[in-house]
Amino acid sequence: MDNPVVVGDCEETMTRRSAPTPDVPRIDAGVTVFRSCLVGAEFPGVEASTKWLLERFGIEYTINPAQTCCTGLGYYSDLIPIGTTVGIAARNACVCVDDGHPVMSYLCSTCYAINKKAHTILDVPEYRAETNEVLARIGREYDDRVAGEVRHKHVLDVLWGAHAEIPGLVRRRLDGVKVATHPACHYCKVFPDETLGDHEDFMVPEEMLAPAGAVATGAYNEKQTHCGAGFRQRFVNPSLSVAVTQKKLHRLREAQVDVLVHMCPNCHIQYDRYSDIISAAAGEEFPFIHLHVQQLLALALGADPESVVGVQTHSQDVGPFLERIGARRVAATAGGAP
Numbered sequence: 001m002d003n004p005v006v007v008g009d010c011e012e013t014m015t016r017r018s019a020p021t022p023d024v025p026r027i028d029a030g031v032t033v034f035r036s037c038l039v040g041a042e043f044p045g046v047e048a049s050t051k052w053l054l055e056r057f058g059i060e061y062t063i064n065p066a067q068t069c070c071t072g073l074g075y076y077s078d079l080i081p082i083g084t085t086v087g088i089a090a091r092n093a094c095v096c097v098d099d100g101h102p103v104m105s106y107l108c109s110t111c112y113a114i115n116k117k118a119h120t121i122l123d124v125p126e127y128r129a130e131t132n133e134v135l136a137r138i139g140r141e142y143d144d145r146v147a148g149e150v151r152h153k154h155v156l157d158v159l160w161g162a163h164a165e166i167p168g169l170v171r172r173r174l175d176g177v178k179v180a181t182h183p184a185c186h187y188c189k190v191f192p193d194e195t196l197g198d199h200e201d202f203m204v205p206e207e208m209l210a211p212a213g214a215v216a217t218g219a220y221n222e223k224q225t226h227c228g229a230g231f232r233q234r235f236v237n238p239s240l241s242v243a244v245t246q247k248k249l250h251r252l253r254e255a256q257v258d259v260l261v262h263m264c265p266n267c268h269i270q271y272d273r274y275s276d277i278i279s280a281a282a283g284e285e286f287p288f289i290h291l292h293v294q295q296l297l298a299l300a301l302g303a304d305p306e307s308v309v310g311v312q313t314h315s316q317d318v319g320p321f322l323e324r325i326g327a328r329r330v331a332a333t334a335g336g337a338p
């Protein structure tokens with residue numbers, strides 16, 4: 001189909017093939033939900049929603065208490081050397097494979113990217129040997145067995161394998177709710193050839209929410225623009241960071257979206273925690289909310305907004321949206337506190 005594309009003041013037509021995201025094999029068991037430091041500290045409802053969804057889809061999983069932080073934030077901020085990060089990734093892979101749950105499923109795109117990057121580095125014999133010298137001190141070895149069995153998946157990869165079941169599980173309609181996707185750069189740009197569907201117009205979140213009646217935004221101006229956080233950039237270059245974020249939010253306001261869904265907690269922090277600061281700096285209001293993909297999908301499938309989705313941990317007021325979809329005061333209806 002022909003889609004008009006605006007470039008500067010000129011409009012040109014590009015022929016683009018629009019095709020749904022291809023199906024992937026369903027994963028029924030052996031999943032390790034890789035815990036994220038930012039998710040746990042900022043938006044614990046993302047992890048709770050993910051576990052709730054896996055249980056609804058009948059996917060066996062575990063949370064491994066021996067798993068440690070991926071150190072991705074430290075590495076990408078030039079605080080932790082790559083050898084340390086690779087060694088930690090190798091150890092975490094050994095832990096998950098030895099536990100019988102080799103599908104490492106990430107809540108955070110940075111965890112996803114750094115562990116996949118480490119997996120590639122560990123294919124180089126000399127780097128693997130150096131890493132194993134360190135692992136030997138704790139009785140671990142990243143060998144061909146571990147390298148062959150471990151699988152690195154964003155949690156959306158796992159959930160997409162069960163997406164055919166979503167229509168029968170919908171309990172709350174999202175009719176008329178316009179949803180846009182903020183593609184995580186460390187998912188769509190670091191390993192673009194392994195992205196589900198189109199890495200330049202990532203549509204999995206909107207396609208998963210479509211059975212509940214959500215209206216997809218699809219491609220929009222600035223869709224591939226970074227969230228603006230840039231790890232340390234929000235602290236080192238705050239004016240630049242806010243300017244990038246504001247530019248994207250302005251485009252989304254023009255598109256009249258209701259919800260921007262995320263797949264990375266760092267992006268989520270930038271948009272939700274700093275929403276008032278960005279609005280004040282821009283002199284512009286952005287009347288839409290921010291949710292992780294799993295949070296909105298869990299709401300559509302009937303999850304409690306407080307005990308599962310954790311909306312009370314957000315900086316934005318999600319209440320009006322919950323009222324719109326009939327999810328407000330679920331706990332009060334069940335006899336709990338309002």
